[in-house]
Amino acid sequence: MRAADAMMEALRAEGVDHIFGIPGGANLPTYDAIVGADLRHVQARHEQAAGHAAEGYAWASGRTGVAFGTSGPGATNLVTAIADAMMDSVPVVFVTGQVRTDLIGTDGFQEADIVGITLPIVKHSVMITDAAQIPVAIHEAFHIASTGRPGPVLVDVPQDLSKEEITYEPPTSPVELAGYRPNTEGNSKQIRIAAKALANSKRPVIYTGGGVIKAEASAELREFCAADRFPVTSTLMGLGAFPSDDPAWLGMLGMHGTRSANYSMDEADLIVAIGARFDDRITGKLSEFAPNAKFIHIDIDPAEISKNVPVHIPIVGDVAKVLPKLTREYQALQTDPSRLDGWWSRINAWQDEYPLTYEPGSEGEIKPQAMIQAMHRVTGGDAIITSDVGQHQMWTAQYYGFNKPRRWINSGGLGTMGYGLPAAIGAKVACPDEQVVCLSGDGSLIMNVQELATAVNEDIPVKVFLMNNGFMGMVRQWQELFWDGNYSGVDNGPSPDWVKLSEAFGAKGLRCDDSADLDEMMQATLDHDGPALLDVRVSPRENCYPMIPAGSAARDMVG
Amino acid sequence: MGTSELIRLEDLQASRTLSGRKHVLSILVENRPGVLARVAGLFSRRGFNIDTLAVGPTDDANVxxxxxxxxxxxxxxxQVTKQLHKLINVLKIRDMEPSETVAREMALFKVxxxxxxxxxxxxxxxxxRAKIVDVSRRALIVEVTGSHDKIGAFESMLRPHGLLEMVRTGEVALTRGGD
Structure with missing residues (x-):
C-alpha cells in the first residue's frame, strides 16, 4: 500500500474523522490519499487557523485534533498553533509535508527545518526517514499527544517517502515507548498524608486548573469539594470544571480574578492545587503569593511540582484517579465541618463587600460586561464559548458563568489573538448539535478573519459576537494605567466595516449599538441558519477590573 | 477523632533546595538523530547552564x-531531571552520587x-601519570586523564612553562559496583 494511504488508515484506526488543513506541493501525496479516505477534511484558509481549529476540536470533544500543512511556509504558519497547544496542553497531532529526501538540507523550494524550529514547543516530534515509519509514527503521535499531560506532536513527512509502497497492518496492541510511561495512579501514602493535612486545615482553598478538564475529572472534583464545603477557585483554563452557581465557588483567581478568590488564596493555610501550574498570572509577585499557605499539588506532570512554588505534599498522577482516593481518605477521617465556619464567614464577607460589578452605562450604551451577561441570557448559559485574547476574554471569564467542562475554549498560556474564530470552527465540527459562539474583540478577530470563508464554504454555522471597542483594549488599558496614558499602536480606527466584511465572505452580518436591542440582535444572530457575525459597539474605554497589577501581590488588587 | 493522627500544617516542609554542589548527570538516550539537540535545547530554553558535556555510544547500539x-x-x-524525563527519547537519568562514582576527564596540553x-x-x-604523546622541536603534547580537579591541577603546573593550546573533554562517569 502507498505510505500516504497507510497514513490515512492509521488515522482512521486512531478514530480520526476530521482533519483541518491546507495542501501544498510537499503534501500532495497525503492530499491525494485524503480523497478516498473515510474522513472529512476541513479546508482552512491559513495553516495557523487549521491548527487552532484542531485545538478547538480537541477542547470541545476531548479527542485528539489533527492539522495538516505543507512544507516551508505551510509548516511555519503552524508554529503559533503548535506553541499554543503546548502551553495549554492540548492534544493535537500536526502532520507537515517536507521536501523530498534528496532535497533536504539543500535549501530547496519551500524547505524549512520545521522539526528544528518547533523543538522547544512540542511534546514530541519526529522526522520520517523511512516510509514504513509513517503509520507507526502516527500511532505513536496519538499515544503521546493524548496520554499523560497532553500536548502537540509533530510528524514531518518527506514528499517522496509518502509515495513509497509499504506494508501496513493496524497495531493490535497499545503503543509502548521505553522513554514514556506517565505515572497516573498517585502515591497512596502521599494521598493519605494530604487527607490528614486537609483535615487539619482551618482555611483551605481548592485551586483548580485546565488539568481537571483534560483529565475529565469534573465529577470527581465536585465530589471531592462536596466532602467538606471546600471553597473552590479556578484558573482561566479550568472554568466550568466546577459549577459557577455552586455556593462553594469563589470565582476565577489571578490577575483578573475576584477579590474573594484572591484574598482567600492570600489568607489560606492550605491550598490544594489540582491540574494547575502556578502561572505568573495566578501568583502575581511570587514571594508574596499565598504567604500563609502550605501546598498540596496534584498533577500528571512531575516537572510542574515545585517548578514555581515549593510544594509540601506532591501527588503525581491523573487527577481523575487521585481525587476519588483523596475523597475517600478524607471522608474516613470524619472531620467536623463546623471548623470551616469561621473561614466561610470571612469569605462570605469578602463576597458581599466585593462582588463583580461595573458602573451602569448611560442610556443605550452597551457596557462590555453587560454584553457578556446578555450572551449568557440568550444562550441559556450553556453554549460552547470560544474567545480571543484581551479584555473581552477576561470579561467572558468573569461574567459568563460556566457550569460545565468543555464549554470554555480560549488561549490561556500563549495568549494567541486570532484563536477564537478558528477554535469555534473546530468546536462546531466536533459538536455540531451544540450552540458555538466566538466572543471576540475587534483587535483579535481580524487576525484570523479569513476563516469566515472556511465557515461559509464548509457550512459550519458558527456565530461571532464581536465586542467592538475600536481598540486593542487590554493594551490600551495598560497604557492608560501604567504608561501615563501614552497611547501607542492601540487605536484600531474605523476599518473594517464588519457587517460588509461578513457579507463579503457570505456570512450574515448584523450590528448593534443600542443596549435596548442587544438581546434581540443576539438572538437573531443565533437564529440565522449559517455563520453570522454581530458587531456590537461597546463602551470604547471601559477597563477590565478587578486587577492585580503585574508583579504585585493579591492583596494589592485594584479596581 | 483525635487530631493527633492528623498532619500538623506547621510541620510540613517543602522540598525544593539547591544542593550547592556540582552534579554529574548520566543520561541514557535513544540513539537517534536530533536527540542531543533536544537535550541541549531544553537546557538553553529553561536557562540551565551545562558546565561539561560528553556524548558517546554505550554497549547497546540503540542507546x-x-x-x-x-x-x-x-x-x-x-527540576532539571524532571524536565529531561519529559523528553520521549530520554530513557534513564542518574544523578550520580559523588562518593559512589568514578568520573574522569581527558585533556591534551601543547606546551x-x-x-x-x-x-x-x-x-x-x-x-x-600523564603521557607525552607528541614531541617536536619546540613543543610537546601531553595527554592526561583524571578527575576534573586533577586536570585543573596539572594545567596550573604546566601553565608557567608556556601553554600553547589545550583541549579538555567533558566528564564521563560510571557508578561503582555491580549494578
Missing amino acids: SRITLTLDGAVHPID SAAVENRAEIVQFAEIF
Missing part, C-alpha cells in the same frame, strides 16, 4: 550516553618545551 555536569548551587537539579624545560615537564607528567 547513547550523555554525561553532563552542572552546578547545583545555581540550578534545582530535581612550549625549550630544551631546558623538557626534563621538568616530563617529571610533572610522571607525577600526574
Whole structure:
C-alpha cells in the first residue's frame, strides 16, 4: 500500500474523522490519499487557523485534533498553533509535508527545518526517514499527544517517502515507548498524608486548573469539594470544571480574578492545587503569593511540582484517579465541618463587600460586561464559548458563568489573538448539535478573519459576537494605567466595516449599538441558519477590573 | 477523632533546595538523530547552564550516553531531571552520587618545551601519570586523564612553562559496583 494511504488508515484506526488543513506541493501525496479516505477534511484558509481549529476540536470533544500543512511556509504558519497547544496542553497531532529526501538540507523550494524550529514547543516530534515509519509514527503521535499531560506532536513527512509502497497492518496492541510511561495512579501514602493535612486545615482553598478538564475529572472534583464545603477557585483554563452557581465557588483567581478568590488564596493555610501550574498570572509577585499557605499539588506532570512554588505534599498522577482516593481518605477521617465556619464567614464577607460589578452605562450604551451577561441570557448559559485574547476574554471569564467542562475554549498560556474564530470552527465540527459562539474583540478577530470563508464554504454555522471597542483594549488599558496614558499602536480606527466584511465572505452580518436591542440582535444572530457575525459597539474605554497589577501581590488588587 | 493522627500544617516542609554542589548527570538516550539537540535545547530554553558535556555510544547500539555536569548551587537539579524525563527519547537519568562514582576527564596540553624545560615537564607528567604523546622541536603534547580537579591541577603546573593550546573533554562517569 502507498505510505500516504497507510497514513490515512492509521488515522482512521486512531478514530480520526476530521482533519483541518491546507495542501501544498510537499503534501500532495497525503492530499491525494485524503480523497478516498473515510474522513472529512476541513479546508482552512491559513495553516495557523487549521491548527487552532484542531485545538478547538480537541477542547470541545476531548479527542485528539489533527492539522495538516505543507512544507516551508505551510509548516511555519503552524508554529503559533503548535506553541499554543503546548502551553495549554492540548492534544493535537500536526502532520507537515517536507521536501523530498534528496532535497533536504539543500535549501530547496519551500524547505524549512520545521522539526528544528518547533523543538522547544512540542511534546514530541519526529522526522520520517523511512516510509514504513509513517503509520507507526502516527500511532505513536496519538499515544503521546493524548496520554499523560497532553500536548502537540509533530510528524514531518518527506514528499517522496509518502509515495513509497509499504506494508501496513493496524497495531493490535497499545503503543509502548521505553522513554514514556506517565505515572497516573498517585502515591497512596502521599494521598493519605494530604487527607490528614486537609483535615487539619482551618482555611483551605481548592485551586483548580485546565488539568481537571483534560483529565475529565469534573465529577470527581465536585465530589471531592462536596466532602467538606471546600471553597473552590479556578484558573482561566479550568472554568466550568466546577459549577459557577455552586455556593462553594469563589470565582476565577489571578490577575483578573475576584477579590474573594484572591484574598482567600492570600489568607489560606492550605491550598490544594489540582491540574494547575502556578502561572505568573495566578501568583502575581511570587514571594508574596499565598504567604500563609502550605501546598498540596496534584498533577500528571512531575516537572510542574515545585517548578514555581515549593510544594509540601506532591501527588503525581491523573487527577481523575487521585481525587476519588483523596475523597475517600478524607471522608474516613470524619472531620467536623463546623471548623470551616469561621473561614466561610470571612469569605462570605469578602463576597458581599466585593462582588463583580461595573458602573451602569448611560442610556443605550452597551457596557462590555453587560454584553457578556446578555450572551449568557440568550444562550441559556450553556453554549460552547470560544474567545480571543484581551479584555473581552477576561470579561467572558468573569461574567459568563460556566457550569460545565468543555464549554470554555480560549488561549490561556500563549495568549494567541486570532484563536477564537478558528477554535469555534473546530468546536462546531466536533459538536455540531451544540450552540458555538466566538466572543471576540475587534483587535483579535481580524487576525484570523479569513476563516469566515472556511465557515461559509464548509457550512459550519458558527456565530461571532464581536465586542467592538475600536481598540486593542487590554493594551490600551495598560497604557492608560501604567504608561501615563501614552497611547501607542492601540487605536484600531474605523476599518473594517464588519457587517460588509461578513457579507463579503457570505456570512450574515448584523450590528448593534443600542443596549435596548442587544438581546434581540443576539438572538437573531443565533437564529440565522449559517455563520453570522454581530458587531456590537461597546463602551470604547471601559477597563477590565478587578486587577492585580503585574508583579504585585493579591492583596494589592485594584479596581 | 483525635487530631493527633492528623498532619500538623506547621510541620510540613517543602522540598525544593539547591544542593550547592556540582552534579554529574548520566543520561541514557535513544540513539537517534536530533536527540542531543533536544537535550541541549531544553537546557538553553529553561536557562540551565551545562558546565561539561560528553556524548558517546554505550554497549547497546540503540542507546547513547550523555554525561553532563552542572552546578547545583545555581540550578534545582530535581527540576532539571524532571524536565529531561519529559523528553520521549530520554530513557534513564542518574544523578550520580559523588562518593559512589568514578568520573574522569581527558585533556591534551601543547606546551612550549625549550630544551631546558623538557626534563621538568616530563617529571610533572610522571607525577600526574600523564603521557607525552607528541614531541617536536619546540613543543610537546601531553595527554592526561583524571578527575576534573586533577586536570585543573596539572594545567596550573604546566601553565608557567608556556601553554600553547589545550583541549579538555567533558566528564564521563560510571557508578561503582555491580549494578
